[in-house]
Amino acid sequence: MDLDFSPEQLLFRDEVRTWLAENAPSEPRPHGAAPMREYDLAWQRTQWEGGWAGIAWPTEYGGRGLTTLQQLIWYEEYARKGMPSIDACFVGLNHAGPTLITRASEEQKAHHLPRILRGEVVWCQGFSEPEAGSDLASLATRGEIDGDDIVVTGQKVWTSFADLADHQELLVRTDRSDRKHHGITWVIADMHSPGIDVRPIETIDGGAEFCEVFYDEVRIPLANVVGEVDKGWAVAMSTLSFERGTAYTAGQVRLAALVENLIELARERTGPDGRRPAIADDEISRRLATCRAEVASLRAMTYAGICRNLASDAPGPEGSIIKLYYSDIAKQVARLAMDVLGPDGLEFVSRWVPGGWSGHYFYSYSASIGGGTSEIQRNIIGDRVLGLPR
Amino acid sequence: MDLLPSADQQELVAAAAEFFAEQVPISAVRERRADPAAIAPKVWAEGALLGLLGLAADVAVGGSGRPLDDEALLFRELGRALVPGPFLGSVIGARLAALSGAADLAGFVIEGHTLVAPALLRVDDDVATVADGVLTGRIRLLDPAGAEYALVVTDDGAGLVATAALTDLAPVESSDPGTRMGTARAEAVPVTCWVPATQDPIALRGAVLAAAQLVGIAEATRDLSTAHAKTRIQFGRPIGVNQAIKHRCADMAVSAEAALQQTLFAAVSLRSGRADAEFQVRAAKVVAGRAAITNAAETIQVHGGMGYTYEHDAHLYLKRAHVVDQLFGSRTAQLAPLLAQEAAQ
């Protein structure tokens, strides 16, 4: 066990620093769906051109073929520089991509993976339905096989970035016999297909990041099925394990930076007694210190998770531990920010602009819902990590 | 001893609740989102006619002369129904006017003609202060639309400033869609109707009413969560069968009940001049603030993705809870002074 990076890894880190210093976007991330999409894709393209896209992806699909440790170094430097989060590219890079790498056919990989890395396409995830949220396996969007196509009819909901997306990882029910986990198919949908209707839903933090998606006899070639027809549940589970595992690496680094910013803010702002700085308040100072301890632990857990992943291909149920811990801390930190701000917290400031603590606070409520709720993570930890009786 | 609302009080509250349900349904908060005033002036006037602004004010100034506990029960309903508008500022403003001999002004406020917007004496790093009868510094105004006065509260007392005397009035985006917000600068603006804390514990009275409003929020969110837990089916059963949800609803019920009883206890303590009234009121504000914010936050979680949407009411309760928490001393701000009190009687 040791904490030091090897000379090679240190060299890598220096390269990352130099490149980020020279290539970081100077423009702030714009508002509105279309400009945001362009901004995110352009920045991804820049990263690809610089050789920083898909650090841990196989070289044959455009990646660098390095390890997740180098990927971590990248994320740490990236967050340290305060780089924009990769929102529109998130699904492609963090779970559709990794799922395709482990589950897709060679043709599918060769077609899709380089496009994700080059910042040519936005992906979204069409799993949840109005009646199938936590109970994902009860999904009912129909997929009828007709010749060389699957014909899809039904509805998805809470689909992040569906209004910006070109492709979707879509789960449909191809067999309606009553075995819930059997009969689900994981298929790549072209979001520009006729019969797809996307309606954005406004969120509590003033964003419109997720949508309802309606499918009316949408024809999707059978060639787009990843894995086998009716056997998509296992593919979906690997998608979710990516979503809950490595996908939090970047978030964790950002959260640590946020805590330090909050401590800084608490030193500057007047506290609840209206006289001394907020950090002089006992309750606030103790909570700040506790948050520091928690994010430090989260970082250590992330490192350990990465080391564990280096030894195996796909993350296991342990990813749920990190996801749960991350969500709890993210909410605690945001809540504490509101107490540090006091009356100033009542003013809405979007999380996309500096000082956007109130926007960030409302956004933090998504952490324990999206990607599987905290209750579901606890069930997974209880059942599958600890083997508690069901 | 009797801490239970009387039949009389229940009747009064039921009438108010009915008015709110008909005239200011929660959907109106969303509908009026882009309107300069969070509550329609017509509804404000009708509410005043119903006596909502003068329930505990002296009959001499046009009030109904009811005790503070009645008013607390009314504010609980305002919280429960998420009613927008400067009720708290106006009710306390009318009392300041009445206590300082401005009976006409008190009457205008109670009749709904003159509005009083609560002020928070801080904008970013700029803290406003009252000294020698004048207010200096930057302030935040809540629901300033049409308000002739701003309510200014400090540790030493409370008073009113004319909004016309403020400069740099600028609207800012409020996080609560049901509360409008503006910032302004006061350059030695005279404070009128000043009532020192030693003469009347006006800030404690405000804290009781704010706590009552927070109780209403804690109760309404408990009810929203419980209803959803009974009807939302996942894994073939209502989600409420899972202890993660059932226990959470139970915890919400405990928080709401603690907040309600402590707030009523505090109201009666203050009304009857008990020696430990300040202790009781501060305790109520702490417990009610926590109950409202936590229950609303948990309501989002219990609703899953739906709870994260603007269309759902959960976030409106959460955002209002944060607003009311900041009035008359936030939960965080109340802790140290509560600890400084002598033990309860």
Ligand SMILES: Cc1cc2nc3c(=O)[nH]c(=O)nc-3n(C[C@H](O)[C@H](O)[C@H](O)COP(=O)(O)OP(=O)(O)OC[C@H]3O[C@@H](n4cnc5c(N)ncnc54)[C@H](O)[C@@H]3O)c2cc1C
């Ligand atoms: C910001 C955001 C982005 C999202 N993006 C996407 C996306 O891109 N694609 C996509 O497919 N989905 C997305 N989702 C949807 C998300 O995956 C679901 O909201 C989540 O799985 C919960 O489902 P639900 O909303 O139907 O809540 P429900 O399943 O109805 O849950 C309601 C409550 O009951 C609890 N509960 C349910 N079952 C149990 C149980 N067995 N034990 C204990 N508690 C239980 C839940 O934890 C929750 O508190 C997103 C959600 C959010 C908030």
